[in-house]
Amino acid sequence: MKPTPTWIIVLTVCIAICVGQWIGIQRIEFGIARVILLPLVFAFIAGLLMNPAVVPPLRRIMREGAGQRASRIVGAAVMPVIVVLTASIGTNIDELVETGPALIAQEFGNLGTMLLAMPAAVLAFKMGRESIGATFSIAREGGLAFIFDKYGPNTPEATGVTAVYICGTFFGTALFTIMPPFVASLEIFDIRALAMACGTGSASMTGACATALSEEVPAQTELIGALAAGSNLMSGVSNLFIIIFITVPLAEVYYRSLAKIRSPQAEVSDV
């Protein structure tokens, strides 16, 4: 089988870009709140529809291997996003230092992940120790590697983290364009708090989130970018330590107490 020529990959990507940019930014009103759909969401959907792994008949044009090469370009395509974002840090450094304590405190906001999702996993979906892997963090590369290392690759914890990692790969970035402007449009939160929450340690999610927020509050574009980039940079450095020393030990305790609520009599056997 001959590998797919690069020009077919580039052509496909160009078509997806055209679809995304031509549909443009869509705003949907829901009474008090608003949802903004960015072109990147449409480009992603168009890309999926042209992906032979999703639509098998396309295998005639694009053979296996096209995906691998495209995913290597993803690593390169994320760099300009991060350059544009971090370029605003220097000029906004006063604001960043001023909000510093909040910026550091919100790094622990990752614990909200577990707080919200673990009860649903254990009590509503009756999941076992998969819940720990699935809900301890947003399951990006660092967390994935740590869980595999700590629990081993063929464990329920590893299954949980892999499942959420894959789901995040499919629609994590899309969620991070829809959710932030929606929350912002409720006008409960300080826009700076939302900008900080954009920094997850994943560059594409951070970029998408900052762009979507800027669409909602165009006057604050520079500040939003700087806060999001600052928070993202901090997440990149601190996330793994928070996961190792706080999140995962806490997830163990939280899981056991939730499992006891689910079945008070039975001893939780797999602890």
Added chain:
Amino acid sequence: MSETDTVLPASQPMTFTQKVMSDLWLSVLATLAIGFSHVVTGLYDTGVWIGLAVIYVIVAVGYVLARLITIRILPDLFWVSIVAMLVTWPGVPGSSQVREAINGVSLLPTLTPLMAFAALGLGSREVQLFKQAGWKFILISFLVFFGTFMGSAIIANIALFFMGT
């Protein structure tokens, strides 16, 4: 999202120069796609291309730094961020020109090619895994992402409130 090579097979080890050349070539493709994305939107003044050229140089320097510093604890992104911050820092010679050049590039059309490549990059293994994960995990992952964002937003908001800024 997927800023890693997802299911790349373990290929034969590349030399330093080969690694850097491969990174730089992929960056050229990515940069051209971003340029195209601007053009499609109707933004095609020379400012875009100057901005992209400046960004390309920053990324290239970051890549070379990341490859030179062989203890790979910190991702490439970290080094690119550091370079980008340094050359745009107020007071650094030429920083205002660099900032102005980068401002010619908009974030929105820069993100679109990223997602197009990401969508095409999903292999059959990932699609299979996604189907197996089932609706329970899909719902859980919605809560996971919502929880992360809201958790950080709530803490940041409370902290900002008490700081009185």
